[in-house]
Amino acid sequence: MTGETELQKLSSVPSSKPLRILAADDHDILRRGLKQLLTARSGWEICAEAKTGREAVALAEQHKPDIVVMDVSMPDLNGLEAARRIHKVLPKTGIIMLTLHFSDQLVKDIVDSGARAYVMKSDADRDLVNAVEALANNRTFFTARAADMLLNDFTERNSPVTPQPPSPSRLTSREREIVQLLAEGKSSKEVAVALGISVKTAETHRANIMRKLQLHSVSELVRYAIKNQIIEA
Amino acid sequence: MTRVLIVDDHAFIRRGIQAILNSSPEFDFCGEADNGIAAIRLSADLQPDIIVMDVSMPGLNGLEATRVIREANPNIKVLLLTLHESGEILRSAFQVGAQGYLMKSETDHELLRALRMLVAEQVYISPKADAHDAASVLREIPASQ
Numbered sequence: 001m002t003g004e005t006e007l008q009k010l011s012s013v014p015s016s017k018p019l020r021i022l023a024a025d026d027h028d029i030l031r032r033g034l035k036q037l038l039t040a041r042s043g044w045e046i047c048a049e050a051k052t053g054r055e056a057v058a059l060a061e062q063h064k065p066d067i068v069v070m071d072v073s074m075p076d077l078n079g080l081e082a083a084r085r086i087h088k089v090l091p092k093t094g095i096i097m098l099t100l101h102f103s104d105q106l107v108k109d110i111v112d113s114g115a116r117a118y119v120m121k122s123d124a125d126r127d128l129v130n131a132v133e134a135l136a137n138n139r140t141f142f143t144a145r146a147a148d149m150l151l152n153d154f155t156e157r158n159s160p161v162t163p164q165p166p167s168p169s170r171l172t173s174r175e176r177e178i179v180q181l182l183a184e185g186k187s188s189k190e191v192a193v194a195l196g197i198s199v200k201t202a203e204t205h206r207a208n209i210m211r212k213l214q215l216h217s218v219s220e221l222v223r224y225a226i227k228n229q230i231i232e233a
Numbered sequence: 234m235t236r237v238l239i240v241d242d243h244a245f246i247r248r249g250i251q252a253i254l255n256s257s258p259e260f261d262f263c264g265e266a267d268n269g270i271a272a273i274r275l276s277a278d279l280q281p282d283i284i285v286m287d288v289s290m291p292g293l294n295g296l297e298a299t300r301v302i303r304e305a306n307p308n309i310k311v312l313l314l315t316l317h318e319s320g321e322i323l324r325s326a327f328q329v330g331a332q333g334y335l336m337k338s339e340t341d342h343e344l345l346r347a348l349r350m351l352v353a354e355q356v357y358i359s360p361k362a363d364a365h366d367a368a369s370v371l372r373e374i375p376a377s378q
Contacts (some may be wrong), residue, residue, distance in 0.1 A: 028341040033249025
């Protein structure tokens with residue numbers, strides 16, 4: 001005899017328990033619109049809203065939503081890093097990443113972050129509701145183009161010798177956080193103050209980042225951050 | 234009460250703007266369109282006080298729709314919305330007769346402030362626009378706009 005939860009998953013009758021969603025986007029107009037789009041569905045509620053990645057992590061820990069809908073590009077802490085942190089403490093929470101642009105690397109980074117869905121903002125009207133439904137039913141949601149890219153990447157990774165380009169996933173969580181702050185124009189001293197660490201520690205992290213990513217200047221780091229959607233152009 | 238028509242090809246953006254309008258008793262959402270052609274038709278039918286119009290739409294874009302609407306209905310004010318900051322779009326916005334240029338990344342309070350400025354017969358440029366471009370455009374705007 002199956003348990004109630006499995007019956008609910010299989011049944012076409014929706015669960016009486018509301019689906020609790022956290023919406024995170026730094027743009028008020030977009031966030032309000034996402035809220036309207038999602039709450040139009042019976043049984044779905046927005047349990048919290050966040051304007052920064054850091055706020056999203058704090059609110060996710062507080063409210064323990066079923067689903068997080070998160071913009072990739074947000075100030076303070078970007079969406080990818082916020083997703084990693086949320087997934088670490090709330091592995092059962094489904095995470096959907098919203099993005100303006102499609103890129104192969106971004107899709108890989110989204111999957112590496114623990115998110116299980118990727119929706120372009122231009123397609124949100126059509127895809128976001130479907131993505132939430134998929135995650136609510138323990139499925140993933142990727143467009144055909146993203147799925148093809150992931151499959152090709154899996155094949156390449158399993159080929160005999162494949163040199164790996166520098167990737168944000170090779171950085172520690174702290175290092176990824178510092179990449180964003182440096183790319184936003186903060187000095188090592190300002191990074192130290194923002195994170196509550198010593199200047200020496202901030203500079204050590206900075207040196208490690210540059211070495212790991214094979215970068216030689218701040219301008220290269222900024223270009224890297226833009227390319228990997230750590231910051232917006 | 235100021236009647237506002239919303240034009241954007243994305244339904245969730247229109248919903249977001251509508252939610253912001255609903256938060257203020259000064260403004261009344263009177264209709265919506267998802268493309269420039271429909272915007273032109275609805276502006277003639279509904280005669281809104283202000284149109285909040287997205288610049289980037291498939292088919293007829295917001296700039297061209299604004300030009301047509303303003304030529305046919307000079308009493309209707311237009312607040313153009315854009316996702317990316319661009320000096321070129323800023324200049325074009327006022328050349329086609331818009332009274333305001335707002336970036337979608339602005340807060341909900343800024344959207345309401347922009348609408349209030351248009352109601353007060355003032356022009357509005359998003360604080361996030363390049364200051365040099367904004368100053369240049371303001372110098373060139375005719376008094377009648």
